[in-house]
Amino acid sequence: MTFSYAEFLQLIGLYFWPFVRIGAMISILPLFGISAVSPQTRIMLTLLITIVVAPTLTLPPPVDPFTWLGVLYLVQQILIGLVMGTVFLIVFQAFVMAGHIIAMGMGLAFAQMVDPGTGVTSTVVSQYFTIIVTLLFLAMNGHLVMIQAVVDSFDYLPIGTHFLNQESLRTIVEFGSYMFSAGVLVALPAITALLLINVAFGVVTRAAPALNIFAVGFPVTLLVGLVMLSLTTPLILPHLQELVTRSIDVLASLRLVGG
Numbered sequence: 001m002t003f004s005y006a007e008f009l010q011l012i013g014l015y016f017w018p019f020v021r022i023g024a025m026i027s028i029l030p031l032f033g034i035s036a037v038s039p040q041t042r043i044m045l046t047l048l049i050t051i052v053v054a055p056t057l058t059l060p061p062p063v064d065p066f067t068w069l070g071v072l073y074l075v076q077q078i079l080i081g082l083v084m085g086t087v088f089l090i091v092f093q094a095f096v097m098a099g100h101i102i103a104m105g106m107g108l109a110f111a112q113m114v115d116p117g118t119g120v121t122s123t124v125v126s127q128y129f130t131i132i133v134t135l136l137f138l139a140m141n142g143h144l145v146m147i148q149a150v151v152d153s154f155d156y157l158p159i160g161t162h163f164l165n166q167e168s169l170r171t172i173v174e175f176g177s178y179m180f181s182a183g184v185l186v187a188l189p190a191i192t193a194l195l196l197i198n199v200a201f202g203v204v205t206r207a208a209p210a211l212n213i214f215a216v217g218f219p220v221t222l223l224v225g226l227v228m229l230s231l232t233t234p235l236i237l238p239h240l241q242e243l244v245t246r247s248i249d250v251l252a253s254l255r256l257v258g259g
Helices: 005-026 039-056 068-106 124-139 142-156 166-207 213-252
Strands: 112-114 121-123
Touching (some): 005 039, 005 142, 068 124, 068 142, 068 213, 112 124, 124 213, 142 213, 166 213
8 A cells, every 4th residue: 555645645635725715705794703703712713614514525636735835725616615605705794884873864873883893993883783693694504504615615616726716806806895785685674764854854943943952852853763763773684694695606617717
């Protein structure tokens, strides 16, 4: 029984290349890429997933990771992992944008706090949506869907030197633009009600100029915003399911140049 150097490279690559792709995706995922999760935890999780899924994959080409060809393979895995993580990140950012829109309409745009996921400041309404979406995402086994998506990607995005083609990049950009429309759809009932309230206050101001509209308007818009926020919350789950379904379809449509 002989064990050649090419077979050794294939065996190493069977675990190393999936480790790189999975690690790149986990590094920016909404659930695992936050600052509350330590790098050691992410590495251990990546290693555990790799050990479980690697035996189910086909053997990659025998490529030495310390050669220029190995560097190309490494860059390919990192880019694919980052693209897949970005697609799932867009799902969460759609609700963050919806929270920004609602907060601006109800007068809470000044109430901001640091988002633990992205490290930037966002409104409290966005934080509320982020918490609800995260809990719903876990309840519907979204974390398992993300892991399954990266495992399935080795079938239609095989390990090699080819990168995503132009059509795949266009699909990702279009899905990114869909984040804006999805955020508006989530916030549409609330901003419609707040717009009607502002129009009503405009009419009242013209009818009674002596009325201090700022003293009356802010409490009313805040109260209406809170009521509409409670009515909008049950609509989060259908929108989340639609976005997750679209994200899976986007990932399944990705192809490599010449693939």
